[in-house]
Amino acid sequence: MPSARQAAVQHYDEMRLAGGLARAHYQPLEQWLASMPPERVEEKRREADLLFHRVGITFAVYGDQAGAERLIPFDTIPRIIPMNEWEMLARGLRQRVDALNRFLHDIYHEQKILRAGVIPAEQVLTNEAYQVSMIGLELPNHVYSHIAGIDLIRHEDGSYYVLEDNLRTPSGVSYMLENRKMMMRLFPELFARQPVQPVEHYPGLLLRTLRDAAPRQLREPTVVVLTPGQYNSAYFEHAFLAQQMGVELVEGADLLVKDGYVYMRTTGGRQRVDVIYRRVDDPYLDPLAFRPDSLLGVPGLLSVVRAGNVALANAMGTGVADDKSTYPYVPDMIRFYLGEEPILANVPTWQCKRPDDLELVLDRLPELVVKEVQGSGGYGMLIGPTATKAEIAAFRQRLQADPANYIAQPTLSLSTCPTFVEQGIAPRHIDLRPFVLSGDEVRLVPGGLTRVALKEGSLVVNSSQGGGTKDTWIVDAEAAPDEPSESSPNPLSDASKSQSQEQG
Numbered sequence: 001m002p003s004a005r006q007a008a009v010q011h012y013d014e015m016r017l018a019g020g021l022a023r024a025h026y027q028p029l030e031q032w033l034a035s036m037p038p039e040r041v042e043e044k045r046r047e048a049d050l051l052f053h054r055v056g057i058t059f060a061v062y063g064d065q066a067g068a069e070r071l072i073p074f075d076t077i078p079r080i081i082p083m084n085e086w087e088m089l090a091r092g093l094r095q096r097v098d099a100l101n102r103f104l105h106d107i108y109h110e111q112k113i114l115r116a117g118v119i120p121a122e123q124v125l126t127n128e129a130y131q132v133s134m135i136g137l138e139l140p141n142h143v144y145s146h147i148a149g150i151d152l153i154r155h156e157d158g159s160y161y162v163l164e165d166n167l168r169t170p171s172g173v174s175y176m177l178e179n180r181k182m183m184m185r186l187f188p189e190l191f192a193r194q195p196v197q198p199v200e201h202y203p204g205l206l207l208r209t210l211r212d213a214a215p216r217q218l219r220e221p222t223v224v225v226l227t228p229g230q231y232n233s234a235y236f237e238h239a240f241l242a243q244q245m246g247v248e249l250v251e252g253a254d255l256l257v258k259d260g261y262v263y264m265r266t267t268g269g270r271q272r273v274d275v276i277y278r279r280v281d282d283p284y285l286d287p288l289a290f291r292p293d294s295l296l297g298v299p300g301l302l303s304v305v306r307a308g309n310v311a312l313a314n315a316m317g318t319g320v321a322d323d324k325s326t327y328p329y330v331p332d333m334i335r336f337y338l339g340e341e342p343i344l345a346n347v348p349t350w351q352c353k354r355p356d357d358l359e360l361v362l363d364r365l366p367e368l369v370v371k372e373v374q375g376s377g378g379y380g381m382l383i384g385p386t387a388t389k390a391e392i393a394a395f396r397q398r399l400q401a402d403p404a405n406y407i408a409q410p411t412l413s414l415s416t417c418p419t420f421v422e423q424g425i426a427p428r429h430i431d432l433r434p435f436v437l438s439g440d441e442v443r444l445v446p447g448g449l450t451r452v453a454l455k456e457g458s459l460v461v462n463s464s465q466g467g468g469t470k471d472t473w474i475v476d477a478e479a480a481p482d483e484p485s486e487s488s489p490n491p492l493s494d495a496s497k498s499q500s501q502e503q504g
Helices: 024-035 038-055 083-107 121-125 173-186 202-212 235-245 301-307 327-338 355-363 389-401 493-503
Strands: 074-082 147-154 160-166 223-226 248-250 255-258 261-266 269-273 275-278 311-313 368-372 406-410 416-421 424-433 435-438 442-444 449-452 468-475
Touching (some): 024 074, 038 173, 074 083, 074 173, 074 424, 083 160, 083 442, 173 202, 173 449, 202 223, 202 235, 202 275, 202 435, 235 248, 255 269, 255 301, 261 301, 355 389, 355 406, 416 449, 416 468
Parallel strands (some): 074 468, 223 248, 275 311
Antiparallel strands (some): 147 160, 147 424, 147 435, 255 261, 416 424, 424 449, 435 442, 449 468
């Protein structure tokens, strides 16, 4: 495996082969770019910014002293994936989310995987995201994470790796939908050059998935979206998805518990609620059961969930499965529950709570990426190759003081995609977050949210850290001959061999 500093230079180019020729699925875009006057491109970029502002596609950054909402930068060069490659990814995503949902059902019921020693019991039972209130509760279809966002990256070898599982309240799908709408409005001629798979039916699939979670058989179960309110960083998405599905957007104060059911206050009186698509974290959902100071939740909500009279999507307690310290065990979950080899590989991961792993991480801190196990949004992490000596020294102290709070991974060279920057078109690093919907069946739209690190050389794609987004195109075109197959060996496996043997 190349060193972390080499990985920062070498990368997989999504658009071009090693000799500079465009890959087959990018050739129509290359021809269009060559024919596009630069002034028209700049005009369209300004038009996109104006339209995003008008629609209100902004996000807030917690801790921002200015308190202003920001526009997520949108890049007008799409990220393109050929259909045969997407089909492999979709199989891997279905397999992974299926195993994760089986794991969640198991740890709240028979705990077979813990008794078998595949995962240490303390890893689960002492995890702060484990909800004892969910023990023994039967959920429709045994689904806990109805909406999952799985973060994928592509390494220099051309293979995809799962970087992170988001099973609690994954966000970003509204930007996927609005990016597509924007591209079709600005550049309709591009869509005439090659068939791009649609994504606009996602809200309909989401509504069907939420209705599948209803605790009782109803023709039209009442679904609502529960938001923390307009000051939440993802409030635009909450309002957008409620509007697109044709359901009510509510805050905790709009709901009440009475006689064992949840009701919504409306101008016509109380209306019973059957499914709550909640965008509020577990500790704030019910002040009677969790944080008594929470003004975001509904007093008594947990009792109604326990009685089976309302469904939450996603369910409480899903966070134990997307904790970064649980992530290394997902391949073992797939083997244990499905009897299959993982289609999508993990990134090698060292758990700093283990003395041997901690020693290795401290020795190689300038080479590695170190993350908090409960962290998100690009916060609380160290990217060794780009950090200063002072930053590394300070992080070393934090790591030594609380090693169980961190995991470490090699610095992978995220693939690059052409991106409009001030100097023109230049490669920038990207990742991909497809969204997997689990109900009576598993549903995906072809694509996902492509996030791009707009700063030259940066590997941090999070919007809160200056990242932007791109439209993601799945096209019916053959992959270039050098594309890896799902049966390709995992070139990173040697780096993780020692810790996988310990886990086994």
